[in-house]
Amino acid sequence: DAGVTQSPTHLIKTRGQQVTLRCSPKSGHDTVSWYQQALGQGPQFIFQYYEEEERQRGNFPDRFSGHQFPNYSSELNVNALLLGDSALYLCASSPGTSDIYEQYFGPGTRLTVT
Amino acid sequence: ILNVEQSPQSLHVQEGDSTNFTCSFPSSNFYALHWYRWETAKSPEALFVMTLNGDEKKKGRISATLNTKEGYSYLYIKGSQPEDSATYLCAFSGYSTLTFGKGTMLLVSP
Numbered sequence: 001d002a003g004v005t006q007s008p009t010h011l012i013k014t015r016g017q018q019v020t021l022r023c024s025p026k027s028g029h030d031t032v033s034w035y036q037q038a039l040g041q042g043p044q045f046i047f048q049y050y051e052e053e054e055r056q057r058g059n060f061p062d063r064f065s066g067h068q069f070p071n072y073s074s075e076l077n078v079n080a081l082l083l084g085d086s087a088l089y090l091c092a093s094s095p096g097t098s099d100i101y102e103q104y105f106g107p108g109t110r111l112t113v114t
Numbered sequence: 115i116l117n118v119e120q121s122p123q124s125l126h127v128q129e130g131d132s133t134n135f136t137c138s139f140p141s142s143n144f145y146a147l148h149w150y151r152w153e154t155a156k157s158p159e160a161l162f163v164m165t166l167n168g169d170e171k172k173k174g175r176i177s178a179t180l181n182t183k184e185g186y187s188y189l190y191i192k193g194s195q196p197e198d199s200a201t202y203l204c205a206f207s208g209y210s211t212l213t214f215g216k217g218t219m220l221l222v223s224p
Contacts, residue, residue: 040216043203043205090158099146099148100145102148102160103160
């Protein structure tokens, strides 16, 4: 079992550009959540996908969007990048949408916006 | 905005010391409390998910307690080892999304 995988590992973008991050969940998991971890902060919830739909969303602008595919993998898209979007983006999967399930995290994608 | 506080921010102990950290969260609308261990260059790893007031969970030398009425959870490490060095995160769920604290960074010196 490969666990949760994310790609790419690192990414450097320029302000105003768009970026797509990818996540494959742990085998048997159907729910994917995305988090942003800025320096010195805990992970902040962006949104959660289940059955190819966004089920919950944190306090992030519409520039952040996502998608879930039939094989449960997911993408996070960020448009019109700002310097403040520089962060570690974590993907986590779980076997359902309830918060009683522990989250299985990937290694993250480090995004740097210059 | 939910406030999840962890203390201390960082901790440096000697091998063999026992230590504990605190996670404070809102005492209303409690659903679940998670603890994760995050070692450098690795992915966060779940330690415990706790749902009932008075819950106590144990995994090896690590244990956790939960008080939902007063809004806190303690994580204990007995006989710390250098491999316990990591950031320990707690996350609160109040029938909405998981809200993480900033973590407690533990360094255990041999």
